[in-house]
Amino acid sequence: GMSVVQAGGAGGAGGAAGDAAARIESAVLATLDASGAVETGALAVELGVDHQAVVGVIKSLLTDEFVVAEAVTTPVLALTDEAAAYVAAGASPEAQVWAAVPAGGAIAKGDLMKAVPAAKVGLGKALAKKWVGMNAEKAVERKAETIVDDVLAALVAVRDGAGVSDGDVKDLKKRKLVAAGKKTTYAVTKGPQFKATRVKAAAALTKEMLDDKSYLTTTFKEVNFASLGKDAGGGHLHPLLKVRAELRAILLEMGFSEMPTAKFVESSFWNFDSLFQPQSHPARDAHDTFFIKHPAACLRIPDDYMATVKRTHEDGGDTGSIGYGVEWKESEARKNILRTHTTAVSSQMLYKLAQDPEGFKPVKYFSIDRVFRNEAMDATHLAEFHQVEGFIADRDLSLGDLIGVIREFFRRLGITNLRFKPAFNPYTEPSMEVFGYHPQLKKWTEIGNSGIFRPEMLRPMGLPDDVTVIAWGLSLERPTMIKYGINNIRELFGHKIDLRSTASNPIARFDAVGGGLAKAGKGAPVGAPDVPC
Secondary structure, eight states: OOOOOOOOSSOSSTTOTTOHHHHHHHHHHHHHHHHSEEEHHHHHHHHTOOHHHHHHHHHHHHHTTSEEEEEEEEEEEEEOHHHHHHHHHTSOHHHHHHHHSOTTSEEEHHHHHHHOTTHHHHHHHHHHTTSEEEOTTSEEEEOOSSOOOHHHHHHHHHHHTOOOOHHHHHHHHHTTOEEEEEEEEEEEEEOTTOOSSOOOOBSSOOHHHHHHTGGGTOOBOOOOTTSOOOOOOOOOOOHHHHHHHHHHHHHHHTTOEEOOOOOOEEEHHHHTGGGTOOTTOGGGSTTTSOBOSTTOBOOOOOHHHHHHHHHHHHHOTTTTOOOOOSOOOHHHHTBEEEOSSTHHHHHHHHHHHHTOTTOOOOEEEEEEEEEEOOOOOOSSOOSEEEEEEEEEEEETOOHHHHHHHHHHHHHHTTOOOEEEEEEEETTEEEEEEEEEEETTTTEEEEEEEEEEEOHHHHGGGTOOTTEEEEEEEEESHHHHHHHHTOOOGGGTSSTTOOHHHHHHOOOOOOOOTTSOOOOOOOOOOOOOOSOOO
16 A cells, blocks of 8 residues: 655645644645655545545645646445435444344334334344244244344445445345445646645735735746636616617607606696696595605796696686686695606796797607606506606697607507507697507507697697697506516516516617617707706
């Protein structure tokens, strides 16, 4: 056999006495220096350490080319889980049965089975070896005063890698207590950089090295500039943001400018009253709208415009309408809320347009932002969601223009099978719901709402009589859910979302029907309307 030369004194990895890795490394280097070869299996046995600990040291030495190692695979026997349990119990199943039978007495077979879980296997073996027998009452009694547990001895020998006779191996395999396996050890010889001791190369330059100038004689590890850097773990765009970016590009490409919508809190005036929505409308109740407690009221609303809106609500003012015929309350209009739609911003942009001293100019505006509704949450509704809205203000626009714009927008989303259904909105007339045919669900699905803003909304702002505003809107969540195959909105937006899906979802890309969709450049930002509350 190969002897192991123990190294003494300091040296080896770290030079720390009692450190297992340092002790193994010292033994490996000293043995190689003396005899030129080491077998890791024999070394592990002689040092009394786990073989994997020796393998770990060899791999470390390989990186510095101190050694050369060749794998050697040999067939071995391995204990099965059942055999390992017997070794842990310290007895084979037949020995456990013999031990459970009282000396000079007997035990009922049923009681024996309960007392010894292995008795189902061990009783037959103990009977065959005549260690126990059955008496006239069919109870189990001892036949041998002493026994030798040769099965346990054989299992322990297998575990320790000692010699086992062919007869014992055959019996153990028949009982499925051992199985054929293999063991890999390493034949180790000196490498091109071999030395009797190893000082590990430093990984970094430290302050202490600079202070004592030890860096001048220190060996440093080479820097691997080809290695991959550590994963920075950066963030990922949410599916809603991916779809929003694509819709924004489509609208910019169609010539629309984006409205500033960063203000979530609006007054009831801009959210409802300026749109000619009656103060008695159910949408203005607390069960549909979130009201702000502090500050509860808006302080800045243009006085002359508010007076005109008041007259329009009460009797139609100068619009030719009869209004709602009820008293309009300023206190109700000043209540602050979380906006229920981005049309609150559209109304302010139209008012700003009407006040332009250079006169009216045609515009095309859009917005994509968050709105809030006091709704019960379910698979398709949340208390907050995102609205896509667009409008065009120009002279002599018609319902046909509105339908054409909507068809072109959805064509760029890849949707061409559309239907329009008459509907009612307080601030548009005529109004239309937009339906698209869903090829997967094989049914018509509502995908948007639209209409022409009423004169009762536009004339109080000061827009010319021949100016028409066509508008349409849809939610951002619905096309996103369809795009990414999400059935429950709570899995798209909120605390139940799977962050792994956010990281792995592909970029949103809608293929326009009738031609590819080129990416739009940056649109000119629109200034915030000078009518804050």
